[in-house]
Amino acid sequence: MATLSTSKARESLSDAVELSQSEAVFLEKHGKPAAVMVSSERYEEMMDALEEVEDVAAFDAAMAEEGPNIPWDEVKADLGWD
Numbered sequence: 001m002a003t004l005s006t007s008k009a010r011e012s013l014s015d016a017v018e019l020s021q022s023e024a025v026f027l028e029k030h031g032k033p034a035a036v037m038v039s040s041e042r043y044e045e046m047m048d049a050l051e052e053v054e055d056v057a058a059f060d061a062a063m064a065e066e067g068p069n070i071p072w073d074e075v076k077a078d079l080g081w082d
Contacts, residue, residue, distance in 0.1 A: 001026065006034060 003026045009016040020037040027035040
């Protein structure tokens with residue numbers, strides 16, 4: 001993890017981008033956290049992981065719902081998947 005001020009990152013943006021390929025670069029403005037730079041590959045990994053967590057949470061919420069279950073064949077038919 002590296003930390004740079006926004007002014008330092010602006011002065012050497014290409015260096016900050018290169019550094020973000022191997023580790024997260026935290027940008028500070030007036031000594032306070034302002035942003036984080038990560039590689040595009042790391043960003044995609046993080047977004048995929050977030051989507052997976054959201055899917056699990058949605059599944060858990062659906063399973064916790066009260067009421068009758070809808071048969072899978074009926075769901076597929078309603079979605080036009082049959």
